[in-house]
Amino acid sequence: MSAPRTLIDKVWDGHVVRRRADDPDLIYIDLHLVHEASSPQAFDGLRGTGRRVRRPDLTLALEDHNVPTDSLTIADAMGREQVETLRRNCAEHGITVYSLGDGRQGIVHVVAPERGLVQPGTTVVCGDSHTSTHGAFGALAFGVGTGDVEHVLATQTMPLARPRTMAVEFAGALPPDVTAKDLMLAVIAQIGANGANGHVIEYRGAAIEGLTMEGRMTLCNLSVEAGARAGMIAPDEVTYRYLKGRPDAPSGDAWDRAERHWRTLPTDEGARFDRTVTVDAASLAPFVTWGTNPGQAVPVDSAVPDPEAFADEADRAAAERALAYMDLAPGTPMRSIAVDTVFIGSCTNGRIEDLRAAADVMRGRKVADGVTALVVPGSMAVRRAAEEEGLHEVFAAAGAQWRLSGCSMCLGMNADRLVGPRRCASTSNRNYEGRQGDRARTHLVSPAVAAATAVTGRLTPPAGLR
Amino acid sequence: MNALTPITAHTGRAVALRRDQVDTDQIIPASFCKRLTKSGYADALFAGWRKDPGFVLDRPEHAGATVLVAARNFGTGSSREHAVWALRDGGFAAVIASSFGDIFRRNAWRNGLLAVELPEEAVAALADAAEADPGFTVTIDLAGLTVTAGGDRWEFTANERQRRLLMEGLDEIAVTLAEDEAITAYESARHDWLPAAGPRTTPARSRARL
Numbered sequence: 001m002s003a004p005r006t007l008i009d010k011v012w013d014g015h016v017v018r019r020r021a022d023d024p025d026l027i028y029i030d031l032h033l034v035h036e037a038s039s040p041q042a043f044d045g046l047r048g049t050g051r052r053v054r055r056p057d058l059t060l061a062l063e064d065h066n067v068p069t070d071s072l073t074i075a076d077a078m079g080r081e082q083v084e085t086l087r088r089n090c091a092e093h094g095i096t097v098y099s100l101g102d103g104r105q106g107i108v109h110v111v112a113p114e115r116g117l118v119q120p121g122t123t124v125v126c127g128d129s130h131t132s133t134h135g136a137f138g139a140l141a142f143g144v145g146t147g148d149v150e151h152v153l154a155t156q157t158m159p160l161a162r163p164r165t166m167a168v169e170f171a172g173a174l175p176p177d178v179t180a181k182d183l184m185l186a187v188i189a190q191i192g193a194n195g196a197n198g199h200v201i202e203y204r205g206a207a208i209e210g211l212t213m214e215g216r217m218t219l220c221n222l223s224v225e226a227g228a229r230a231g232m233i234a235p236d237e238v239t240y241r242y243l244k245g246r247p248d249a250p251s252g253d254a255w256d257r258a259e260r261h262w263r264t265l266p267t268d269e270g271a272r273f274d275r276t277v278t279v280d281a282a283s284l285a286p287f288v289t290w291g292t293n294p295g296q297a298v299p300v301d302s303a304v305p306d307p308e309a310f311a312d313e314a315d316r317a318a319a320e321r322a323l324a325y326m327d328l329a330p331g332t333p334m335r336s337i338a339v340d341t342v343f344i345g346s347c348t349n350g351r352i353e354d355l356r357a358a359a360d361v362m363r364g365r366k367v368a369d370g371v372t373a374l375v376v377p378g379s380m381a382v383r384r385a386a387e388e389e390g391l392h393e394v395f396a397a398a399g400a401q402w403r404l405s406g407c408s409m410c411l412g413m414n415a416d417r418l419v420g421p422r423r424c425a426s427t428s429n430r431n432y433e434g435r436q437g438d439r440a441r442t443h444l445v446s447p448a449v450a451a452a453t454a455v456t457g458r459l460t461p462p463a464g465l466r
Numbered sequence: 467m468n469a470l471t472p473i474t475a476h477t478g479r480a481v482a483l484r485r486d487q488v489d490t491d492q493i494i495p496a497s498f499c500k501r502l503t504k505s506g507y508a509d510a511l512f513a514g515w516r517k518d519p520g521f522v523l524d525r526p527e528h529a530g531a532t533v534l535v536a537a538r539n540f541g542t543g544s545s546r547e548h549a550v551w552a553l554r555d556g557g558f559a560a561v562i563a564s565s566f567g568d569i570f571r572r573n574a575w576r577n578g579l580l581a582v583e584l585p586e587e588a589v590a591a592l593a594d595a596a597e598a599d600p601g602f603t604v605t606i607d608l609a610g611l612t613v614t615a616g617g618d619r620w621e622f623t624a625n626e627r628q629r630r631l632l633m634e635g636l637d638e639i640a641v642t643l644a645e646d647e648a649i650t651a652y653e654s655a656r657h658d659w660l661p662a663a664g665p666r667t668t669p670a671r672s673r674a675r676l
Contacts (some may be wrong), residue, residue, distance in 0.1 A: 002545055019649040024627050026645060028652050030660055031632035038546065040502040051639070051672035054649075064501065085502055096664040117661045129569060146504075147549035147638075154641045154672055157649055159627060190667040194539035196606040227496035227542065229568050255661035259656065293487045293542075314538065318486045411544075413496040431542065432491045434514045458616055 004268035007234050008165050008200045011140040011265070017157055018390030024161045030122035030139075032152050033108045034095070036060040037413065042150035043089040044124025053093040054156045059091050060117065061097040062108040068402035068415045069376050072101050079414060093153075102226035106379020106405040109133040109347035113217060114310035114381055125152055130347045130429065132223040135215035137243075138235035138265050141199065143224065163200045163229050167273040170205035172282025174452050177462050179357070181349060181427070181446035182214035183207065184214040184222040185287035187279055187295040187321065193295035196228035201274065202267060203233050207281040213242040221348045225294040225429055234266035286461045288334055289431045289444040291322030296431075298334065300449060306330035314325050326419070326432050334459050336445070341424040342454040343374040343418045344447055345403075347412040349427035351376025352385045355431040359391040359460050361451035362398040365444070366462040368457030376408040400454065412437050413422035423454040472635035473578050475583055476559045480615070482593035483522060488536055489543035490570060493553040496544075496600040505552055511556035517662030522554075527600035533590045535564040535604075540569025541581070549578045558607050562613065564589045575628040575636065579607050582613060589618045642670055 005013070018026040018309040032055075039061070046052065053059060063086060065081035074080040083100065090097040090302060098104040098111060105111070110129055112118050118134045124141035125131060127149040134141035148158060168187060190196070199224055203216075212220065216233050223231025243249045250258045286300040290457050296319070298305065307330065323330065328337070344350075344358050357379060368376035375395045377383035377433045383405055386392055392402045410428035418424060418437030431442040443459060452460040494604065498510035500567045515521050534553070540563035541549060550573045553561065560580035574581035584592075595602045604615040608629055631638055641646050653669060 017652040018645055022626065025624070026648070027517065027640065028649070028656075030656075031663070037499055041504045041547075044502075044504075049637075049639070049672075050546045051643075053608065054671065056670075056671050057662045057664045057667045065496075076500075082500050082502065093668065094664070117663060119589070119661055123659065127545055130541065142547040143569055145545050145550075145569060145576070146550040147547060147573065151639050154639050155645075155649065156653075156669075157642060157645075161625060193542060194567075197539070197565060197568060227539065227567065248663070250659040256658040257658070269578075286570065293489070314486050317484075321485070331533060411491075411496045413499065414533050430489070430491065432489045434495055435491050438495075438514065 003015065004271040006165055006271045007202055007232055007265055007269045008140065010161040011121050011123065012162060014059065024159045026157050027123060027160050028037065029125050029152050030429065031117060031124045031167035032059045033112055033124065033126035033131065034237040035060060035064050035108050035126070035128060037065040037081045038146050038148055039089065040082060040085045041146050041198060042153060044149040044346070045233045051154045053095065053153045056094040058156060059095045059153070060085055060112065061095050063100050063105060064107045064112055065214050065407050066413065067100050067406040069406045069408050092420050103380050106381065107347045107350060107407055109221065110350055110377070110378030110382060113137065114128055114379060116243055119243065119249070120239060121265050125158065129224045130221050132228065133217050133221040133232050133347060135230050135232040136213060137239055138232060139339065140230055140232065142230040154373050164198055164274040166196055166201045167276040168201050168203050169276060170203070170277045170281040171278055171279060172207065173210065174207050175284065176279050176388045177286055177448060179446040179448065180211055180218040182284060182287045183281065184219050184372060185289065185294065185444060186200030186225045188295045189241065189287070189297040190279060191226055193293045194227040195224060196223070199228050201231040203231060204283065208233055209236065212353055213238060214351040217351065218348055222294070222429055226228060232301040236260050236429055257316060267367065281330050283356050286446060286449050287461055288449065290326065290334065291319065292431055292433050293432060294429065294444060296322055297444070298336050300459055302334060303326045304330055304332040304334065334442065336465065338457055339423045339425045339443065339453060339459065340371060341418060341422050341426055342371060342450050343409040343426040343428060344374065345376030345378060345408050346428040347378060348429045349447050350376060350382065352382050355382065355386045355391050358447040358451040359394040360464065361448050362400065362455065363394050365398055365455045367399040367454045371454055373454040374403060374409060375391055375400050377402040377405045380406045409436055411435060423426060424452050425459060467506065470578055473632050474609055475605065475607045476580060477603060478559060479530060479597040479600065479603045480533040480592060480602050481523060481528040481537040482533035482536050482596040484537055484593055484669065486538040487542055488540050490546050490549040491542055493541065493545055493549040494546065495646045499546055499548045505555060506554040507548060507552035511552040530556055530557070532559045534558050534561045535589060535605045536561055537589065537597055538564050540566050542567035545569045547658060550574050550579050556581050557585070560566050562589060562592060576630065580634060582606055582622050584620050584622055591618065646671055
């Protein structure tokens with residue numbers, strides 16, 4: 001009987017190509033996702049050294065960061081050039097690319113799972129920090145820089161120091177209206193935006209088992225906002241049900257063999273983590289950020305905190321700076337804060353379940369006067385699924401815009417960008433200064449809170465409409 | 467990536483940016499990440515904050531500083547390596563902070579930007595000194611893993627592999643390609659049900675040229 005191991009240990013150990021004392025392990029990468037913004041310099045590097053892409057078959061490229069969501073034509077010349085460069089690079093190296101206009105196009109972290117490409121126990125990298133999303137399947141998935149993109153293209157491996165492990169244990173069941181987004185905003189508020197630096201998190205507990213795959217992806221997506229290298233959830237029946245029948249998932253006899261392996265992956269009883277954090281899930285409420293990093297969050301029914309209340313001097317200075325940028329005064333009830341924009345979408349909350357949650361709130365209601373609401377499906381497949389359910393009609397009747405898929409207003413890199421000191425309730429992942437546009441102010445929320453906020457024009461939990 | 471010029475130490479003037487959680491969107495906003503090159507990002511460095519005429523990096527007395535003394539969790543956020551390219555193109559050879567975003571730190575070392583973690587008290591002392599004297603000079607020694615400045619000396623730790631690559635000016639990809647036999651052996655034993663994004667291909671092997 002070998003020593004009990006964590007899910008993280010098992011996936012790591014299964015991918016060691018070469019282990020040597022005093023050197024990091026060389027880890028094999030099962031799936032490499034590529035997009036237009038972090039890859040051009042990597043392909044240039046290959047050309048400059050005469051190297052080739054080792055495994056084009058384990059590489060998938062998507063166009064997402066630069067694409068417009070109201071047209072199939074990229075108006076911006078630099079954005080267009082970046083996308084066209086990706087297409088040329090993929091053609092040169094035989095890499096599959098789902099381009100703008102293709103029915104399979106979408107945000108890389110939405111498309112790969114919905115195709116069935118992300119499987120339990122695999123390793124996944126992408127030149128994008130939100131690659132942590134894929135840990136929802138029990139995969140070890142993390143974002144890398146362009147130099148590592150080039151390294152993986154050339155070698156299909158990465159030399160990596162073994163990460164520390166952290167268990168985040170959720171005690172109790174989730175109250176109504178509390179979503180995976182709220183759960184993770186609460187975790188980041190508890191441990192801080194660097195609380196998990198250097199660690200891979202495994203999320204555990206009944207609240208996690210009760211989440212759908214979409215919810216698990218939201219949770220793991222936000223792992224990087226706690227500073228974690230990756231976040232993982234053990235595969236279970238929910239995972240297998242989600243995967244079965246997807247175009248790139250195994251089938252028939254291969255499925256049976258795969259599933260037998262997947263069932264060996266969950267953390268063994270008695271396995272040790274380097275660190276354990278416990279979160280009381282049952283006491284949580286819908287969360288919203290008030291500041292300029294994702295750890296600056298409070299329950300939506302509470303008020304903007306007073307910087308004076310922070311014991312740590314640096315935290316106090318950060319809070320003062322954040323409130324000045326956000327133009328908020330301490331003690332202001334969060335629910336009194338008026339927004340002019342609502343963004344529902346992104347790799348965090350752009351999946352079908354997210355759109356259903358938003359539509360459930362908006363059904364039969366109207367977007368408030370003076371508020372612009374954007375609903376941006378995370379992929380064209382999500383868009384089709386939503387239209388089959390009639391969700392687009394709910395949004396249209398409410399006065400929200402129904403868009404094509406892409407990263408959209410999450411990051412200020414495409415035409416969906418806030419101009420001037422606008423204030424946005426956003427289902428995305430980062431409330432950094434200027435993230436959604438120069439001087440833009442972002443409040444991170446769940447899709448249900450975003451929809452309720454669109455209806456009232458002020459930060460509002462769904463219960464506020466009942 | 468091509469082999470780098472070996473780096474064994476850096477000495478330069480320090481400038482303090484006393485802010486926690488300086489994210490990569492502040493270091494370089496996404497709109498500058500549409501470029502296709504690895505250099506030419508000096509204009510993008512802290513582009514948002516530079517609109518403030520009093521921004522510390524733009525004060526004439528700090529012109530030519532090469533060591534940025536930051537605070538907690540510097541480089542948190544996006545994986546964009548552009549953040550490192552912008553700091554380098556903006557004249558910086560090192561960043562000293564009490565903690566770093568993991569992806570940023572890895573990107574920094576790969577590009578020869580020394581991301582050095584020191585205890586909070588040490589970082590605060592360096593920031594105080596740099597603010598009091600714009601000529602305050604810091605030396606980072608990779609061989610001895612020390613930071614020396616103003617008569618003080620601190621030790622730091624580094625990823626051994628990244629340090630060795632930097633000190634010897636090695637191309638990391640070439641080093642890994644020398645392991646081709648191990649990679650090929652691993653590949654031949656992979657499960658047949660693992661996912662593929664396109665038609666199965668035979669591994670394309672690049673020559674290991676050290």
